[in-house]
Amino acid sequence: MSTTHKLNFLYLIWKDPNTRRNFIVGKLTRNNNYQFEYCEEYALAEERGWKMLEAFPENKTYESESLFPVFSSRLPDPKRRDIQKILEKYGLMEYDDFDLLKKSGARLPIDTYEFIDPIFSDDEFVQRDFYIMGVRHSTKCCGQYCDRLPKIAIGDNLILQSETENPKDKFAILLKTDCGEVLGYVPRYYSRAIYDRLLRGFTYSCCVVELDFNKKCSECIKVHLSIPKTSE
Numbered sequence: 001m002s003t004t005h006k007l008n009f010l011y012l013i014w015k016d017p018n019t020r021r022n023f024i025v026g027k028l029t030r031n032n033n034y035q036f037e038y039c040e041e042y043a044l045a046e047e048r049g050w051k052m053l054e055a056f057p058e059n060k061t062y063e064s065e066s067l068f069p070v071f072s073s074r075l076p077d078p079k080r081r082d083i084q085k086i087l088e089k090y091g092l093m094e095y096d097d098f099d100l101l102k103k104s105g106a107r108l109p110i111d112t113y114e115f116i117d118p119i120f121s122d123d124e125f126v127q128r129d130f131y132i133m134g135v136r137h138s139t140k141c142c143g144q145y146c147d148r149l150p151k152i153a154i155g156d157n158l159i160l161q162s163e164t165e166n167p168k169d170k171f172a173i174l175l176k177t178d179c180g181e182v183l184g185y186v187p188r189y190y191s192r193a194i195y196d197r198l199l200r201g202f203t204y205s206c207c208v209v210e211l212d213f214n215k216k217c218s219e220c221i222k223v224h225l226s227i228p229k230t231s232e
Helices: 042-047 083-089 097-104 188-199
Strands: 008-015 022-030 034-038 062-064 113-116 126-131 159-162 173-176 182-185 205-211 221-227
Touching: 008 097, 022 042, 022 188, 126 188, 159 188, 173 188, 188 221
Parallel strands: none
Antiparallel strands: 008 022, 008 113, 022 034, 034 062, 126 221, 159 173, 173 182, 205 221
């Protein structure tokens, strides 16, 4: 295992509300303490109207002994009466704010941020849940006409296919039904790692785990991906 894993970190993703493109704007690390810094694509995001978080107004490394309030406020209160059910939903035995960020993504309906667990180049096994991106564009449903979507159901297996000629992402990965109908794309922050594994001939399984056609195609199809494919 790489020494990179000794630093447990998550990426903070910002989704452009106009183009719906995801940008990696920050990195939250938990080692002996918590650290947050802007990284990767924050400058590109700024060009598209994103602004630095009020809690972190400068491009420097911030440190704290506990999780920064701007992030802990996105999590359910550990004193909630139903907190055990919430933890069970994410496969957690006890309340751990960092693990809950990792498992839940800490998305809120009031903004366009999400935490994601990166895929490392030397990860022996990869298991991730994510929403298919670009559904409204790929299926021509325009976020309104769900009858234009290919017929899919929870439990359906999907096909991954590289799209190297994609002008926006040379590592783009299409998701298709077993009949070859395009649903959309793997999120850009995972595409490179998955592309590399497909190129090396890794087996995989990718199945639909959630459908919600009331979200106007922004988060209507959720899948679970395993690389390499787990035994049935």
